[in-house]
Each structure stands twice: as structure tokens, then as C-alpha cells.
Amino acid sequence: MNRLARRCAGLLFTLLLAPLASQAAEPQATHEFSLDNGLKVVVREDHRAPVAVSQLWYKVGSSYETPGQTGLSHALEHMMFKGSAKLGPGEASIILRDLGAEENAFTSDDYTAYYQVLSRDRLAVAFELEADRLASLRLPPDEFAREIEVIKEERRLRTEDRPNSLAYERFKAMAYPASGYHTPTIGWMADLDRMKVEELRHWYESWYTPNNATLVVVGDVTVDEVKGLAQHYFGAIPRRDVPPAKQPLELAEPGERQITLYVRTQLPSLLYGFNVPSLATAKDPRDVHALRLISALLDGxxxxxxxxxxxxxxxxxxxxxxxxDAFKRGDSLFLLSAVPNVQKGKTLEQVEAGLWRQLDDLKKNPPSAEEVQRVRAQVIAGLVYERDSITSQASTIGQLESVGLSWKLMDEELTALEAVTPADIQKAAQTYFTRTRLSVAHVLPEETAHE
Known part of the structure; x- marks a missing residue:
């Protein structure tokens, strides 16, 4: 493609994107309020279809756990479906299924969330079921004994029997030497083997309280009807004090670290991770948005x-x-990965040198304004299309609130991305792509271990 054709293509893409960016720049009607017990509620109206998504987010995840007690947040997520004062194990899921609703839950480093997608006129059912297990969860020992075996099998299938997942888990444990992010969300197997149901009861009583949660509702609703339902179903649940939770801050320059892993894989691969701030920990938010664009510039x-x-x-x-990942409660990682072209005889050392050539180029030469605009357009288009979904909108709100940020950032980030300059990108590369921030993993096939 010649220069004129490239310019025409870039102009066309910008013109096509303009209506999307304009539409996204007009914030949807969003409201927030809190109940007397501390439960925060965020309501975002989207009246395109008679559907609503309800999500309850708790500010607790694997980064809150301590050595010897890993996997508690994820295990409790499983047990939240095992019965409450009103319902027996699995009965809440049966009720939602019969209503044609979608439901699930997920746990991360920073939060645990439960959600339902259903007809707008059945929102009260979702609230009633969620409030019931917040107020009166049962933790039957026999159910726990069965479920912990399910969790251990999940760990085997998703981590221990998947070479890339296993390698990343080991890499992450090295890349975060100072913060709780070195803990795998599912927990270490030794901790799962010795976990007791009493530990889950203590975890539930410590963190599952209205004043440590955010209720997010997006869809064909009004703030008044959600406020009435929230007060009716959640308002009587008492608040409790929660343990102090400090941000998972990392050593700014831990020094270069390297690990060699032998796993059941056919091809060698390379993992690079630079310790960098997130939006919640950065002194200058421009650095974070510059890193977001660098990620797309390298791999967009x-x-x-x-x-x-x-x-x-x-x-x-x-x-x-x-x-x-710019949206974490604590410091983050900028990740690079690569597989050498073994058919051409390329080695991991050559790949490392190639990656550094690209990083050094960013440090020495700011990208052109044309390249930055193209990359920014791709990122913004992805955000606009992603947030066409009510579930995605709710998840963005819940994640921001759970990591200590405000949901309002989702309506401001397009402007923040537009403000990033080529000089900002060069500055971020110079600041963060250093060997003193670097963790390296060489992932090799098991059969080469003896060499």
C-alpha cells in the first residue's frame, strides 16, 4: 500500500469512528446512591431492550489472602450456591433457570462478583436471592467436602494440566515479589488440601457485608424502581466492620529476575513482565493511558x-x-510473550534481542502522530463496541468501583486516551521498560531438561 492509499485508509477509518466516539462521549443516564447499611448502588439506564443485568461485587479476592490460606475467595464463591436460610443447595439456580435467566460468578485478584441477566420485570427475584445469601449463607460441611474436590479438579484441569497456564502461574509468583498478586486466584494445591469449612465461614463473616459491596444494575430500569427494590431486599441487612485492606503495592525496581521452566509443550516460549503502576496507583494517569496505547501499538x-x-x-x-491491565487495585504488569520461529532456527535469546530492539526504538524515537492516531482509533473502537453490551457496561462499573476508582472514569477515558501524545508514549517507555523492573521466564519442552 502506497503512502497516499495509507492516508486515505486512515482518514476513512477516522471518519467511520467519529460517530462512535461522539456517541460514546454522551454519557448514559447513570445514578449512584448508598443505603444506610453502606451498600453502594450504581444504576445505568439502557432502554433498548426489556432486559436488565444485576451484579453484586464484593471487595475481596486472592490479593487479600495470606500465605497458607490461599484460594479462600474462590472457594467461597463456589459455596455461595450451596444454600441459604430460605433455599437449599442449588435451588436459587433452578429458580433463575426456570425464569430464563443467565447467572454466574467469578473471582479475581481484587474482587468476587455474582450476576444475573434476566427480564426487567424479574429483577426483584435476583435481588431477593442475592440478599438472602448475603444475609444468611449456609456452609454445610458435607457440601464443602464435595465442592473442595471439585475445586481441586478445576485447578488440575485449568492450571496443572495446561502447560502455558502453569508456566504463567509460576512466572506471576516471581513477577510480584512484594504484593498479594503473586497468589493464584484458585489457590495453591497444598492450601486447598488443608482448607477447612470454618475458614470459609470466617472469610464470609469478614468480607461479605453490605458496606463492602457494590450493587450494579444496567438495563431497562429507572433509578427509583431500583432504589425501592434495593431498600426492600438489602436495607435490613446489618453492616459490619471489615478488616483493613491495603493496596497491593509492588517494589518499583525489584531488579531483573529470571526463571527457566520445563513443561509439557512442543515449542519454547518467552514471557516478559515489567512492574508498572495501574490507574489506581499511578502518580500521573497519562502514564497509564500511554501504556495502554503502547500495548495496542505493539500488538493491535x-x-x-x-x-x-x-x-x-x-x-x-x-x-x-x-x-x-490498567484497572487493578494495586500495581500491575506490562506483559510481552513470544514463540521463536523454530522453523527458521531462531532461539529465545534472539527473540529477547528482538523485543528489546522494539522497546528501545520506542524509548529513542516517539511514534509518529499518524501511528498514534491509528492505534488510538483501534482502542476506542474496541471500547465503544464492547460497551454496546449491558453486561460489559455493568462489569466495567463494578470493576472500577471494586478497585477503588469511580464508575465515572468509564465516561471519561475516551477523552483521556485522546490526550496521549507521542511524547507521552516515549516517556512511558523510557520510565518503565528497564531491566530493573523486568521478570523473564524461559518456558522449554520437558525433553530438553537434561540438556
Whole structure:
């Protein structure tokens, strides 16, 4: 494609994106209020279909856990479906299924959330079921004895029997030397083996309280009807003091760390992680938004730098990626991964050198304004399309609130991304892509261990 064609294509993409960005720049009607017991409620109106999503987020996850007691947050998530004062094990799920609702739950480093997607006129059912288990969860020992075995099998299937997942778990434990993010969300197997139902009872009583939760409702609703339902079903649940929870701050420059792992894989691979701030911990938010654009600049589709330069250009890798989670409660990681092109005889050492050439290029030469605009357009388009879903809108609100930020940032981030300049990108690269912040994992096939 010649220069004129590239400019025309870029202009066309910008023109196509403009209506989307304009539409996203107009915030939807969103309301927040709190009940007397401390439960925060955020309501976002979206009247395109007679459907609503209800999500209850608790500010607790694996980063809150201590050595020897890992996996508690995830195990409690499982047990939340095992009965309450009103219902027996699994009965709440049967009720929702008969209503045609979708329900599930998830646990992360920073939060645990439960959700239902259902007809707007059945929202009261979701509230009643969620309030019931918040107020009166049963933890039957026989149910726990069965469920902990399910959790251990889940760990085997999702981590221990999946070489890449196992390698990343070990890598993450090294990459976060000072914060609770080194703990796997599902927990270490030794801790699952010795977990007691009494520990889950204590965890539930410590963290599952209205003043440590956020109720998010998005869909064909009004704030007045949600307020009435929230007060009716949640208002009488008493608040309790919660333990102090400090941000998972990391050593700014822990020093270069490296690990070699042998797993059941056919191809070697490389993991790079730089210790960087998140939006919740950064002194300057521009650094965070610059890192978001760097991730897309390196790995944002066919024309991004890693695939165009290292994969198709130098034929150095058969695949490479970049990622960065800006929305964590504590400090984050900027991740790079790559698989050498073994058909061309390329090695991990050559791949490392290739990655550093790309990082050094960013540090020495700011990207062109044209490249930044193209990458920014891709990122914004992805955000706009993603938030066409009411579930995605609710999840963004819940995540922001649970990590100590405000839901209002979701209506402000397009402006923040638009403000990032090529100089901001160069500055972020110079600041954070250093060996003193770097963790490296060489992931090798098991059969090479003896070499």
C-alpha cells in the first residue's frame, strides 16, 4: 500500500469512528446512591431492550489472602450456591433457570462478583436471592467436602494440566515479589488440601457485608424502581466492620529476575513482565493511558509492530503479544510473550534481542502522530463496541468501583486516551521498560531438561 492509499485508509477509518466516539462521549443516564447499611448502588439506564443485568461485587479476592490460606475467595464463591436460610443447595439456580435467566460468578485478584441477566420485570427475584445469601449463607460441611474436590479438579484441569497456564502461574509468583498478586486466584494445591469449612465461614463473616459491596444494575430500569427494590431486599441487612485492606503495592525496581521452566509443550516460549503502576496507583494517569496505547501499538492487529516487524519482517517469531491491565487495585504488569520461529532456527535469546530492539526504538524515537492516531482509533473502537453490551457496561462499573476508582472514569477515558501524545508514549517507555523492573521466564519442552 502506497503512502497516499495509507492516508486515505486512515482518514476513512477516522471518519467511520467519529460517530462512535461522539456517541460514546454522551454519557448514559447513570445514578449512584448508598443505603444506610453502606451498600453502594450504581444504576445505568439502557432502554433498548426489556432486559436488565444485576451484579453484586464484593471487595475481596486472592490479593487479600495470606500465605497458607490461599484460594479462600474462590472457594467461597463456589459455596455461595450451596444454600441459604430460605433455599437449599442449588435451588436459587433452578429458580433463575426456570425464569430464563443467565447467572454466574467469578473471582479475581481484587474482587468476587455474582450476576444475573434476566427480564426487567424479574429483577426483584435476583435481588431477593442475592440478599438472602448475603444475609444468611449456609456452609454445610458435607457440601464443602464435595465442592473442595471439585475445586481441586478445576485447578488440575485449568492450571496443572495446561502447560502455558502453569508456566504463567509460576512466572506471576516471581513477577510480584512484594504484593498479594503473586497468589493464584484458585489457590495453591497444598492450601486447598488443608482448607477447612470454618475458614470459609470466617472469610464470609469478614468480607461479605453490605458496606463492602457494590450493587450494579444496567438495563431497562429507572433509578427509583431500583432504589425501592434495593431498600426492600438489602436495607435490613446489618453492616459490619471489615478488616483493613491495603493496596497491593509492588517494589518499583525489584531488579531483573529470571526463571527457566520445563513443561509439557512442543515449542519454547518467552514471557516478559515489567512492574508498572495501574490507574489506581499511578502518580500521573497519562502514564497509564500511554501504556495502554503502547500495548495496542505493539500488538493491535495485523499492522502492529510485533507482527509486522518481528513475525513477518524478520521472521524471528511465530507469534508475539503484548498486554496490560490498567484497572487493578494495586500495581500491575506490562506483559510481552513470544514463540521463536523454530522453523527458521531462531532461539529465545534472539527473540529477547528482538523485543528489546522494539522497546528501545520506542524509548529513542516517539511514534509518529499518524501511528498514534491509528492505534488510538483501534482502542476506542474496541471500547465503544464492547460497551454496546449491558453486561460489559455493568462489569466495567463494578470493576472500577471494586478497585477503588469511580464508575465515572468509564465516561471519561475516551477523552483521556485522546490526550496521549507521542511524547507521552516515549516517556512511558523510557520510565518503565528497564531491566530493573523486568521478570523473564524461559518456558522449554520437558525433553530438553537434561540438556
Amino acid at each position: 492487529g495485523y499492522s502492529a509492530r510485533l507482527p509486522s516487524r518481528l513475525e513477518r519482517g524478520e521472521e524471528l517469531v511465530s507469534g508475539a503479544s503484548a498486554s496490560y
